[in-house]
Amino acid sequence: MAFVTRFAPSPTGPLHLGHAYSAILAHDMARAEGGQFLLRIEDIDRQRSKSSWEAQLIEDLTWLGLTWDAKPMRQSERLPNYARALDQLWARDLLYPCTCSRRDIELALGAPQEGVLPGPDGPIYPGTCRGQHCKGLPCSMLPRPAEMHLRLDMGRATACCEPAILRADATDWGPWFSETGSGHAGTIFTNRDAFEEKIGDIVLSRRDFGTSYHLAVVIDDAAQGITHVIRGEDLLEATPIHVLLQRLLGLPTPIYHHHRLIRDDLGKRLAKRDDAQALAKYRAEGATPADIRRMVGL
Numbered sequence: 001m002a003f004v005t006r007f008a009p010s011p012t013g014p015l016h017l018g019h020a021y022s023a024i025l026a027h028d029m030a031r032a033e034g035g036q037f038l039l040r041i042e043d044i045d046r047q048r049s050k051s052s053w054e055a056q057l058i059e060d061l062t063w064l065g066l067t068w069d070a071k072p073m074r075q076s077e078r079l080p081n082y083a084r085a086l087d088q089l090w091a092r093d094l095l096y097p098c099t100c101s102r103r104d105i106e107l108a109l110g111a112p113q114e115g116v117l118p119g120p121d122g123p124i125y126p127g128t129c130r131g132q133h134c135k136g137l138p139c140s141m142l143p144r145p146a147e148m149h150l151r152l153d154m155g156r157a158t159a160c161c162e163p164a165i166l167r168a169d170a171t172d173w174g175p176w177f178s179e180t181g182s183g184h185a186g187t188i189f190t191n192r193d194a195f196e197e198k199i200g201d202i203v204l205s206r207r208d209f210g211t212s213y214h215l216a217v218v219i220d221d222a223a224q225g226i227t228h229v230i231r232g233e234d235l236l237e238a239t240p241i242h243v244l245l246q247r248l249l250g251l252p253t254p255i256y257h258h259h260r261l262i263r264d265d266l267g268k269r270l271a272k273r274d275d276a277q278a279l280a281k282y283r284a285e286g287a288t289p290a291d292i293r294r295m296v297g298l
């Protein structure tokens with residue numbers, strides 16, 4: 001079976017031990033399978049992405065001894081591809097424009113809802129703009145607006161995949177796997193109600209990006225021919241969204257492997273701002289790539 005995987009960092013800060021673990025794991029699995037390891041620069045956030053971070057991450061990965069099998073893909077160069085997918089979804093009335101700010105959403109939700117877990121993109125959107133900006137017509141009858149966020153109408157999106165894909169009784173779906181098995185702390189929820197209740201109408205195009213993380217990842221995984229997505233458990237909740245988008249756009253679904261997270265001494269997940277664990281810092285202190293592998297338990 002073909003094995004094509006990728007590492008997809010955002011150049012918004014230094015790579016740390018958690019990134020090293022993810023990249024080495026994907027790289028080594030590809031090499032062990034005689035497959036390919038690809039690199040993708042996820043730089044749709046033009047405010048936070050910096051070419052200096054991109055140069056630094058390439059240097060760090062090279063220092064670790066990793067090699068990739070094609071020129072890195074850069075998301076900022078692929079906006080027309082995302083626009084084409086948005087056009088398709090728009091024409092099928094699966095998107096609607098939204099003018100809400102984060103603050104509007106918080107106000108509409110009132111006090112934090114007890115017992116309601118936030119979705120992968122924050123609080124579940126209360127639907128304020130659904131049916132508001134298309135003059136009472138199906139949105140597809142109007143041109144797709146570039147100056148507003150576009151949200152996926154989750155009810156319509158899941159309805160269009162039933163019953164073959166999203167069975168109401170489904171408790172799990174393949175193909176995916178996790179290092180820690182199905183008793184995992186995250187949840188892969190797959191039935192229609194769960195999509196509406198736990199994910200809701202997510203943004204598929206931010207007005208300032210012309211796309212969103214979810215849309216860009218799905219389109220690019222398909223464009224790069226990715227057969228195995230190897231990424232952290234922190235992205236577990238994004239996976240059902242990605243599978244749904246693949247169904248909507250007629251794209252293949254890779255196998256998902258969500259690996260454990262590297263935590264700091266206090267057990268907290270590492271974030272980009274935790275420069276304390278930046279690879280460049282260990283390197284400057286004289287660590288070798290073999291030391292890094294040991295530090296992340298490889």
Ligand code: GLU
Pocket residue numbers: 008009010042217230231235
């Ligand atoms: N760009 C994402 C990140 O840096 C990873 C995306 C993915 O692996 O799907 O967290």
